[in-house]
Amino acid sequence: MTLLSQIINGIQIGSIYALVALGYSMVYGIVKLINFAHGEIIMVGAYCAWYLIARLNMPAWIAVFFAILLCVILGVTIEIVAYKPLRNSARISLLITAIGISLLLQNLAQLLFKADPRMFANLFPGSKPFLGLQLTNATLVTIAVSVVLMAALSLMVSKTKIGKAMRAVSEDKAIAELMGINVNTTISFTFAIGSALAAIAAVLYCCSYSQIEPTMGSMLGLKAFVAAVLGGIGIIPGAVLGGFLIGVFESLTKGFISSNLADAVVFGILIVVLLIKPTGIFGKNRREKV
Amino acid sequence: MMNIRFKSTKSRYILNAAAVLALYGVLYAMIENGILNRYAAGLLMTAGYNIILAVSLNLAAGFLGQLPLGHAGFMSVGAYASALFTLGLEMDGAVEFPLALIIGGLVAAVFGVLIGLPALRLSGDYLAIITLGFGEIIRVVILNLSFTGGAFGLQGMKRYSNFTNIFIFAVITLFVISTLIKSRHGRAILAIREDEIAAEASGIPTTYYKTFAFAVSAFFAGVAGGLYAHHLCILDPSTFGFMKSVEILVMVVLGGMGSLIGSVVAAFGLTLLPELLREFAQYRIIVYSLLLVLVMIFKPSGLFGRYDFSLGKTVDDLFIKLRAPNKKGGA
Incomplete structure (x- = not known):
């Protein structure tokens, strides 16, 4: 029974990782950048929702809507202000900029909201019996919302015009531009989608873990990134599978070995994946050409 | 008359050695005479291992x-290894400390x-992530x-680090890395x-050289860790987190990636600056992160770019400039 409940816990946190990993993966696929600031967008989404609900007493669904809106605006602004000027410079500069933005957001939040954690009220209280286990409603909502969003996202990428444009830009920016695709809009749109998913992931995360703090995004973001690499970065089903796997591994480690070592195990998985198959589970090997 | 030219490698070594000794003499005298108080001397030592x-x-x-x-x-590994070494052995400090640093x-x-070895098979982004993951693993394991x-944490190390040995190791680091690069x-x-x-x-064995450079880089980080451990005399694993790595990276990026003088100046400046702006302590990391972003957007090469300082060349140029008007007059 404990095994089953640990696995369900793992699937729950894994679906949050998967939502965040989708953001990393899409952005990496399109601009070849590890967007370190993505984790901080989660944190901003969480604080926005918390502030609106706990301080301004807004109804939850309006708060969630505004959190998503704020994250989208923030994500797109970061892209335009910090990443766009560097699009043609060395990749290492872009990466350092992303780290800088991430630290900036984290410390601004620390200044605004102070470092001590805040309590976030669960939006989905109660629980339901399932296979002899008591599952909280938060767990069920998290898993359901994630699955629906992931299905919608993969439909959008494969069927709609903007999805086609995203795939084209990630394949070859210059040629996509020649085909009449507005590359800038497409990149901004990718950041917007990623940030919106991050905001939803933030709210779902808070419902189950009930604590928010300025540094919450960095570890969550890093683990989601590991998930994206595990599944194959730039590949949408890969990010989903990677997210679930990392979540399950992590909660099994917490349940049966030691909760202190969970982070080390996640990064250990990353190192093993990079050694055995650097392109990830779904990744294809690409020859390097001169 | 003024025909001294520092063209040969030997003469340049002598010139540099003299300059280093002079700098050491001046700083040491200032500390001994109390022109620099204990606090300033401590800052100078912090700047020393930050430079390394x-x-x-x-x-x-x-x-x-x-x-x-x-x-x-790497710094934390070196710090813990050397601290455990000096804690475990009862030897004379003059023997024990250099050995501990080297270990x-x-x-x-x-x-x-x-x-x-495994990480360097991967390209830039993956390498960044794998080293980040590795840093976190080390911290969690410690x-x-x-x-x-x-x-x-660890306590009870003897306070072996002083201005002299930090200065010596900083000079050795600079000497080894600059000669290695040339x-x-x-x-x-x-x-x-x-x-x-x-x-x-x-025909360059790339894996070999990448691992080699990585190992040399880690070696000196470990030495700096050892100096740090025997300066503060207390080690706390939480100080060696991702933030510390970023702090070092800011120094390198600000000074210019590929410029040793840039790293020295930036490490020195970024050690002193937060102390001078004590009342703004809570804004320190905000300033750091803004610096990173602004430097990357407006001057990605850092303050010094890839420029490197050479004392011999500077002195030569000075002499040539001094002589130039004479030559004109003679002709």
Whole structure:
């Protein structure tokens, strides 16, 4: 029974990782950048929702809507202000900029909201019996919302015009531009989608873990990134599978070995994946050409 | 008359040695006479091992062209190894301390090879992430081991670090890395930075040189860790987190990736600046992160770019300038 409940816990946190990993993966696929600031967008989404609900007493669904809106605006602004000027410079500069933005957001939040954690009220209280286990409603909502969003996202990428444009830009920016695709809009749109998913992931995360703090995004973001690499970065089903796997591994480690070592195990998985198959589970090997 | 030219390598070594000795003499005299108080002397020592950290990271980031994000991990390995060494042995400080530093450096270098061999097969972004992951793993492991003191940290090291030995090790680090860069091996490392595929096609064993540069970089980070451990006399695993790695990276990026003088100036400046702006302490990291972003957007090459300072050349140029008007007059 404990095994089953640990696995369900793992699937729950894994679906949050998967939502965040989708953001990393899409952005990496399109601009070849590890967007370190993505984790901080989660944190901003969480604080926005918390502030609106706990301080301004807004109804939850309006708060969630505004959190998503704020994250989208923030994500797109970061892209335009910090990443766009560097699009043609060395990749290492872009990466350092992303780290800088991430630290900036984290410390601004620390200044605004102070470092001590805040309590976030669960939006989905109660629980339901399932296979002899008591599952909280938060767990069920998290898993359901994630699955629906992931299905919608993969439909959008494969069927709609903007999805086609995203795939084209990630394949070859210059040629996509020649085909009449507005590359800038497409990149901004990718950041917007990623940030919106991050905001939803933030709210779902808070419902189950009930604590928010300025540094919450960095570890969550890093683990989601590991998930994206595990599944194959730039590949949408890969990010989903990677997210679930990392979540399950992590909660099994917490349940049966030691909760202190969970982070080390996640990064250990990353190192093993990079050694055995650097392109990830779904990744294809690409020859390097001169 | 003024025909001294520092053209030969030997004469330049002598000139540099004289300059280093003079700098040491001035600083030492200032500390001894109390012109620099204890607090300022302590800052100078902090700046010293920050310089070692920045210069060693510059070898991997600026000259090899990779982006390691786990430099604090190597530093912590060196710090713990040397601290455990001096705690475990009862020897004379003059023998024990240099040995401990070298052991700290070697253990860090071994970790550098261990993490470098697999990681360096990967390109830039993945390398950054794998070193970051590795830094975190080291921190978590140190936190959970019993002989490292766990979350309480290590205490009871003797205060061996002083201005003299930190100065000596900073000079050794600068000397080794700058001569390394100018050697055949250094040119191989630079070639890998410029174009890895072309370097490999020209017969440079890229994996060997990448691992080598990584190990040297880790070695000096370990030495700096040892100096740090015997300066503060207390080690707390939480100080060696991702933030510390970023702090070192800011020094390298601000000074210029691929410029040793840049790293020295930036490490020195970024050690002193927060102390001068004490009342703004809470804004320190905000300023750091803004600096990173602004430097990357407006001057990605950093303050010094790839410029490197050469005393011999500067003095020569000065003499040539001094002589120039005389020549005109004579003709």
